[in-house]
Amino acid sequence: MPQLITADFLPQLFWLAITFGALYYIISRMAIPKIGDVIEQRHGRIAADVAEASRLKADTEKAIESYEAALAEARANAHTIVSENRAEMTAEINREAAALDERLSKKLAEAEVSIAKTRNAAMAQVSGIAQETTAAIVTELLGKKPTKTAISSAVSSAAKG
Amino acid sequence: MRRSGQQIEKGAGCVASNTSHGSEGGLALDPMHQFEITRIVPMKFGSIDVSFTNSSLWMVLTVAAVSALLLLGSKRIVPGRLQSVGELIYEFISNMVRDTMGDEGRKFFPFILTLFCFILGSNMLGLFTLPVILHPFTVTSHIIVTFALAAMVWLGATAYGFYKNGLGYLKLFAPSGTPAVMLPLLVPIEIISYLSRPVSLSVRLFANMMAGHTMLKVFAAFVVALGWAGIVPLAVMVGFTGLEFLVAFLQAFIFAILSCMYINDAMHPSH
Numbered sequence: 001m002p003q004l005i006t007a008d009f010l011p012q013l014f015w016l017a018i019t020f021g022a023l024y025y026i027i028s029r030m031a032i033p034k035i036g037d038v039i040e041q042r043h044g045r046i047a048a049d050v051a052e053a054s055r056l057k058a059d060t061e062k063a064i065e066s067y068e069a070a071l072a073e074a075r076a077n078a079h080t081i082v083s084e085n086r087a088e089m090t091a092e093i094n095r096e097a098a099a100l101d102e103r104l105s106k107k108l109a110e111a112e113v114s115i116a117k118t119r120n121a122a123m124a125q126v127s128g129i130a131q132e133t134t135a136a137i138v139t140e141l142l143g144k145k146p147t148k149t150a151i152s153s154a155v156s157s158a159a160k161g
Numbered sequence: 162m163r164r165s166g167q168q169i170e171k172g173a174g175c176v177a178s179n180t181s182h183g184s185e186g187g188l189a190l191d192p193m194h195q196f197e198i199t200r201i202v203p204m205k206f207g208s209i210d211v212s213f214t215n216s217s218l219w220m221v222l223t224v225a226a227v228s229a230l231l232l233l234g235s236k237r238i239v240p241g242r243l244q245s246v247g248e249l250i251y252e253f254i255s256n257m258v259r260d261t262m263g264d265e266g267r268k269f270f271p272f273i274l275t276l277f278c279f280i281l282g283s284n285m286l287g288l289f290t291l292p293v294i295l296h297p298f299t300v301t302s303h304i305i306v307t308f309a310l311a312a313m314v315w316l317g318a319t320a321y322g323f324y325k326n327g328l329g330y331l332k333l334f335a336p337s338g339t340p341a342v343m344l345p346l347l348v349p350i351e352i353i354s355y356l357s358r359p360v361s362l363s364v365r366l367f368a369n370m371m372a373g374h375t376m377l378k379v380f381a382a383f384v385v386a387l388g389w390a391g392i393v394p395l396a397v398m399v400g401f402t403g404l405e406f407l408v409a410f411l412q413a414f415i416f417a418i419l420s421c422m423y424i425n426d427a428m429h430p431s432h
Contacts, residue, residue, distance in 0.1 A: 001193060001196070002193060002194075002196040002197040002198060003196060003302070003303050003304050003305070003367070003371070004304075005198070007210065008198040008214070008216075008303075008305075009305045010209055010210050010211065011198070011200070011210050011211055011212045011213075011214050011216070011217065012198070012214070012216050012217070012303060012305050012306055012309075013305065013306075013309055014206075014209070014211040015211075015213070015214070015216065015217035015220050015221075016220060016300075016306055016309055016310075018220075019217070019220035019221055019223070019224045019279075020220075020275065020279055020310075022224055023223075023224045023227060023228070023275050023278065023279055024271065024272065024275040026224070026227075026228045026231075026232070027227075027231065027271055027274055027275045027278065028271035028272075028275070030228075030231075030232055031228070031231035031232055031247070031251075031274075032251070032270070032271055032274065034231075034232065034236065035231065035234075035247055035248055035251045036251070037236070038236050038237075038238075038240070038244070038248070039248060039251070039252070041238065042238050045238055
């Protein structure tokens with residue numbers, strides 16, 4: 001078996017030491033910093049990109065939030081305007097109704113006053129007619145004219161009834 | 162069984178060994194030949210043999226391939242293909258280190274990544290072949306290499322355990338909550354299991370790599386030997402190669418995750 005030829009051991013060990021040492025130097029001083037740098041850089045880049053993405057997402061959410069706030073405010077404004085208008089209109093209607101009521105009741109009162117006046121006048125005429133009629137009837141029945149005072153007292157007592 | 166002709170080529174480099182080998186043909190192929198060490202550039206450091214061998218060549222190729230994979234990728238936010246592979250390996254080991262050792266184990270990440278990449282690279286490269294130009298060789302199919310890696314992890318973890326916990330590290334051998342009666346039985350078992358860690362770690366990787374490659378070589382010999390009927394072992398080889406890629410990854414993963422656990426034991430000895 002060639003592996004057991006002891007004379008071949010030393011050259012192998014010697015060159016193993018040299019080549020392994022050289023490879024260790026190359027890997028630890030050159031390869032690891034190089035590859036490590038790239039991997040590090042990539043991780044940094046990915047982390048930065050993710051951070052940027054989450055920042056953009058936060059921005060978007062903020063925009064959505066402000067949009068919704070504006071929407072809600074507009075809705076509230078609209079609501080206020082509607083209710084204000086409604087109150088105004090109600091007040092105007094009430095006012096006009098009140099004015100109309102007042103006018104109507106004034107007219108009613110005037111009408112009542114004139115009715116009362118007319119009735120009084122009519123009543124006064126009724127009493128005059130009744131006295132004349134009474135004087136005529138009494139004259140026809142008794143043949144003599146009664147006194148004015150007697151007639152008026154008699155009529156008024158009859159009217160009182 | 163090797164013949165004398167092959168003995169001679171041992172020092173002649175991988176190119177020569179490949180061509181001369183092909184002329185042998187058929188069942189004469191030795192499935193273990195692929196594990197042979199050939200000295201491409203013989204070198205001496207004093208009396209110590211430090212020759213540049215085919216094993217050294219594949220170690221260098223492994224380092225080059227892994228470095229290319231990890232360094233040549235672009236640095237874009239949206240990764241390209243090569244960059245994706247590099248990042249995949251990085252994150253895979255990064256997660257493994259975090260899961261097994263927590264944030265404390267972060268300082269071992271470069272080491273575990275190097276370990277994983279080195280083993281995965283040499284396992285994978287051993288499966289590729291450039292005919293004639295380059296004889297394939299799997300660095301991790303040699304017990305001395307895997308044992309050196311395992312020993313490095315084990316010795317390192319042990320030293321770190323004592324450095325971090327002092328003698329409290331010995332609590333590792335007596336798990337908390339054990340009845341005192343059980344201790345004489347349990348402590349030796351724990352010690353043996355601890356001592357066998359580097360052995361099991363290295364043998365697992367080495368045996369898997371060697372077995373897989375030997376198997377492929379044996380089937381390859383059948384393909385040549387059986388002529389037209391060789392299509393059957395060829396089909397088996399195709400499937401087997403796929404399986405070997407899985408094993409190559411799996412063994413690198415197991416080696417790395419067990420190393421993580423041993424280091425974690427060193428940081429937190431009381432289970």
